[in-house]
Amino acid sequence: MTGADRDRTPSERADVCVVGAGPAGALAAHRLAKQGHDVVILEAGKRFDFEDRKRRMERAIRPGHDPLSVWEMGGPRDRFTSDGEWFYPLNRARVKGVGGTSLHWQGMVMRLHESDFEEWPVEYRELRPYYAEAEEALGVAGAADNPYAPPREKPYPMSAFPPSHSDSIFAEACERVGVTMHSVPNARNSESYDGRSSCVGYGTCKPVCPSGAKYSADHHVEKAEQEGARVVDRAPVQRLEHDGSGERVTAAVYATPDGETHRQEAREFVLAAGGVGIPRLLLLSESRQYPDGLANSSGAVGRYFMDHLFAGVGGTIDRETRQNHVGFITSECHQFYDDPTRGTEGTAGGIPEWSSEEGEPVPDSIKLEFLNYAGPSPVEMALSGEEFGDDLLETLREGYGNSIAMGGLVGQRPRKENRITLDHSTTDDHGNPVPEIHWRVDARTKAGLRRANEIQRAICSELGVDVSWTVGPENTGPAFHHMGTTRMGTDPDESVVNPRLRTHDLGNLSVASSSVFVTGGALNPTLTIAALALKAADHVDERL
């Protein structure tokens, strides 16, 4: 059956309806199906053919294609408005389809630090077993060499990817300035794992891994189907309906490509449509009882939107750095995570302590990265060059080989005014108001970016890098981690979901997403999303 004529009518009897087929939805659906429940997944996007991945990779490498076309994002379905002080490129930040945004993610999977949970209603130790299960599920290659990471109970499922040649160059300078490098946990196979091959080094992880060695959630969607779950693709949910008492969701109303609208009823509903899609759906589901949006008695739905911001410094150095062989990183640094103001002492100097400029806030957590893909790759240079033949080859030889760079993430604190609302003046392909993003980068975040650059420049300077670019407070961009828009809490007046990930307002509506994050830290969120999704699934199971 082709995608167009697949049966997209509702399942007659469903225990659980999961909205969204990214990592959170896939893991929750798989767990619940395995526990014997009838599960239906409704996914707005399509099911991509794995065999097409190499052609998608080519689209990503070769100029002449809109980057959004790699995973077929954009168009009327995906309209949005960015109305904040800073533009937010939403469609570059997500993928709709079976596998969701993990189809184009980078695949870095750290546990949040214990300090990150200070304002959360759950502690690290409560999530710790779920983190371990999430690492097993995604297949994480890592090593226990990070002295700043929270405690763990057993080794990673796979050994870490060894450091790169480029890392070894950084290591010399880091030792001299007292900066600790350690491995990166990657959701990427360093050996065959769970039916997927080991990494073969295409070097295009983000946005496409043609080998499937990088984890993507289509893997768990298939596993869920093997346990009996049903997936309805190209079925964007339009709104949720509730019963007369307003205490339970009764149906998810979804559209199908044939122009029909259907109602999927279920005993439990799990929202897993991302940090923008989830608040939008709740706001679209307003009713007489919930005039400000479903599950929004607190008024917090859509508010406290957070992302991580990128900071980086790069340039060239007088030696070969061997970049762009792989598309992932192998070393990072959490030394400035719990205390970004700290100074360091190395064998020949150190990083000075933070010193605030007048009126400048103290920075929050910083994660530093040592890149393995600094500078352009030869093929990218060739395809956009203005020479041919021997001249082109000479330019490629000059341009490739000596680039080096550091990256990093800086977090934002939750701010009520950073939020997702509905733009009633613009509609999508089904006539629904589109999400409107109100977002800005505040002074504390800028201080964090300045501090990250300061550390990065100190390391690069020690190495003798001729710095040619800096991404910092004035030209930073988001890391595409959507957090905070249905925050977790114990007080129904201040939060949307409780510590069991169920909405305060409706007894059978759960949220599995970074949208429940209370704070965002400065680490890539997907492992925490996965852990929370497994936790949410367990609580749903308890109620069924």
Added chain:
Amino acid sequence: MELTRRDALAALAASGVAVGTGAVLNGDLFADDPEPEDRMDSLLAVAEVVYPSEVSGVEEFVRTYALGRVEDRPDYRDGMVGALSTLDEYARTWHDADFRRLDDETRESVLDQMGVDTASPDPEGSDPARVRYYLVNELLYALYTSPTGGELVGIENPQGHPGGTGSYRRGPRG
């Protein structure tokens, strides 16, 4: 440095073509064209301009790669044929001869005069944009994602090639 059939097959595999299919082994890229061999000669003529002089084995590499690329993609084949026709039209207008019949220097000047060197590649764009996309960048993509093309620049595992996870760890050769 010699381009081999293995390079072409590796480049094809990386572009999603099932290596060993009929066209690669026996078929002809432009079989239903009135002058199939002329078309292939034109594509090879472009390769002679855009590939560096220190690579050899270009003809077999290009034949193998191009055949595999278009075998199950008639639209893509049409795009390539259209771009080759366009290139010949310009060559005939300026030099009274098809592109393949021009000497190397004149071929390069045709591409430059058309603005192919500075054109943004676009499969549905202007004449230079299509020539850049279907011919020049097609050939450059094949070369510089192949192991031999990577080695020319100093990278054994170029982006787009599944060359494993060993080379990123190694330092430069002595």
